[in-house]
Amino acid sequence: MSTNDPQPKTAEDWAAEMAAVSRCGDRDSFMRIYDHFFPRVRLYLRGQGSPEAVAEELAQEALLRLWQRAGMFDSGRGSLATWLFRIARNLHIDRLRQERYWVALPEGAEPAEDPPDEPYSRAESYADHVDLARRIERLPATQARLIRMSYFEAKSHSEIAAELGMPLGTVKSGLRRAFLKLQVEVCGGAA
Incomplete structure (x- = not known):
């Protein structure tokens, strides 16, 4: 919540902000959305297991997609928060699929074999x-x-x-x- 806007926004308020973004690319409306939702989306992604830097990158990507696809938002199908968090969730899942070969080792575990001396094995x-x-x-x-x-x-x-x-x-x-x-x-x- 910004200092200029003391009342919390309702789902209808956020839908109106999105309508302004969709209709005329209103940057002020987008920045209000960004300022409010960026920390929440980043925190959600951290809760999903993303490291801080990845969560920040994915949250930024989610909001970029919101800007690029503002015309696709339909308040009749759900709230802005629901739509945005779904975008963030999908980005998180896509990232996990790309990195599926990474397996977290338990604390204190040692790799099975030494890494190759050469930085590129293939x-x-x-x-x-x-x-x-x-x-x-x-x-x-x-x-x-x-x-x-x-x-x-x-x-x-x-x-x-x-x-x-x-x-x-x-x-x-x-x-x-x-x-x-x-x-x-x-x-x-x-x-």
Whole structure:
């Protein structure tokens, strides 16, 4: 709840905010939705087992999809919260399916065998790494740096913002734009 809006919003209030987003791309309405729901969606995703950085990324993706698909929202079929949390849940499930080969080891467990001395045990893995490195190099310098800091240095969005002296929203939007450019390049223009 923002300081300018002392009364909690009802489902009808949120539906009206979404109507404004859908009808005319109202950024103020979207930011009210974002400010209210982002922490709740992130907390929900944490409760589903996502690490903090992943939960933050998925919550941001859920709200981006809300913006992109605002015209699909139908208040007659359910509340904005229900719709948004369903989007977040689906993103979480998609992420788990992509990473299904990851298995959490119990506390104190040791891996069955030592990792290989070489960072890439297969030619395909190395080729993928080289391809990704080349695509990152083709990004604008700031976006490439944000990608490296976020994924290769495992820094949170907040840490990146502090280190670079950038607003947190700028870091997040810069990462989002970088991902979209990488995705467009991989998918041959179909983002």
